[in-house]
Amino acid sequence: MKIYRTSTGIVLENNEVFYQSSHQDWDTYLNRDHLYESLRAEVQALSPCGGAEWLTTQTILAPIGRQEIWAAGVTYLRSKNARMEESKSAGGGSFYDRVYDAERPEIFFKATAHRTVGTGGKVRIRKDSTWDVPEPELTLCVTSKGKIVGYTIGNDMSSRSIEGENPLYLPQAKSYDGCAGLGPCVYVPASPIATDARIALQIKRGDEVVFGSSIGIDQMKRGHQELVSFLYRECAFPDGCFLMTGTGIVPPNGFTLQSGDEVFITIDYIGTLHNVVA
Numbered sequence: 001m002k003i004y005r006t007s008t009g010i011v012l013e014n015n016e017v018f019y020q021s022s023h024q025d026w027d028t029y030l031n032r033d034h035l036y037e038s039l040r041a042e043v044q045a046l047s048p049c050g051g052a053e054w055l056t057t058q059t060i061l062a063p064i065g066r067q068e069i070w071a072a073g074v075t076y077l078r079s080k081n082a083r084m085e086e087s088k089s090a091g092g093g094s095f096y097d098r099v100y101d102a103e104r105p106e107i108f109f110k111a112t113a114h115r116t117v118g119t120g121g122k123v124r125i126r127k128d129s130t131w132d133v134p135e136p137e138l139t140l141c142v143t144s145k146g147k148i149v150g151y152t153i154g155n156d157m158s159s160r161s162i163e164g165e166n167p168l169y170l171p172q173a174k175s176y177d178g179c180a181g182l183g184p185c186v187y188v189p190a191s192p193i194a195t196d197a198r199i200a201l202q203i204k205r206g207d208e209v210v211f212g213s214s215i216g217i218d219q220m221k222r223g224h225q226e227l228v229s230f231l232y233r234e235c236a237f238p239d240g241c242f243l244m245t246g247t248g249i250v251p252p253n254g255f256t257l258q259s260g261d262e263v264f265i266t267i268d269y270i271g272t273l274h275n276v277v278a
Contacts, residue, residue, distance in 0.1 A: 007059040035149040062118030073106040075246030111180040122278040124178030129159035135247035136265040153273040155181030197268040215248040
C-alpha cells in the first residue's frame with residue numbers, strides 16, 4: 001500500500017490502482033499504529049479512481065504536515081569515511097570514526113514542512129557553501145508512539161564545505177530553506193521493508209548523467225528500530241515524525257551540485273523522488 005498527499009487530498013494506491021480517501025486530516029491519518037490494516041479496510045470500501053495514468057493528473061505534495069524530519073548520520077561505512085576525510089583539516093577526522101563504532105548513534109534535527117519540498121520540487125544549495133551534495137536516504141515514517149508504520153525517500157541536501165570546516169557547523173550545513181526533499185509517497189507494507197531493497201542516486205546536468213551509484217539498505221550498520229529508540233528517548237512527537245536513516249552513497253570529492261541539476265533517488269518498493277536544484 002502507498003499513500004500520496006496531493007492537492008486534492010489523500011490518495012491511496014494498492015497494486016497500481018488508485019483511490020481517493022474521504023479523510024482530510026493528513027497528520028491524524030498517518031499517525032496510526034495499525035496503519036496498514038486501516039488502509040486495507042479503507043480500500044475495500046472505496047471505488048477506484050483509475051490507474052497510473054490518473055495519478056499523473058494530480059499534483060503530488062511532500063508527504064509531511066506537522067511532523068518534523070530528523071536524520072541519522074554515519075550509519076554506512078562510506079558515509080563515515082567521507083565525513084572523516086572532509087573534516088580532517090579541521091581536526092575532526094576521528095569524530096565520525098568514534099560515532100560509527102559507538103553505542104549512541106548520531107541523530108540531528110533536519111527540517112520542518114516549511115523547509116521541505118516534494119517530488120518535482122526545488123531543493124537549494126546554500127549561497128555561502130562551495131561544496132554541496134544530495135544524500136539519498138531511506139526515511140522512516142514513525143507514529144507518536146514510536147512505531148515504524150511506513151517508509152519514504154529522503155533527499156538530505158548537505159553543504160560539505162561548511163560541515164568540513166568544523167563539525168560543530170553541522171546544523172548550518174544541514175538545515176536551511178529548501179534543505180530536504182521527501183516523497184513521492186509513504187509506502188506502508190504489511191511487514192518491515194525487505195532487506196533486498198536498494199537505493200539508487202542519479203544526478204543529471206542537462207542531458208548528461210554526471211553521477212550515479214546504488215547501495216543496498218542491508219549495508220546499514222544500525223537497525224531502524226535502534227535509531228528510533230534513541231530519537232524517542234527524550235523527544236515527544238505528537239503527530240509522529242520522519243527519520244532519515246543515513247546515506248551510503250557519496251559523490252567524489254571533486255563533485256558539487258550546480259543550479260539546474262536534477263536529482264533522482266529511487267528506492268525499491270517506494271518509487272522515485274525527483275528534485276531540481278534551484
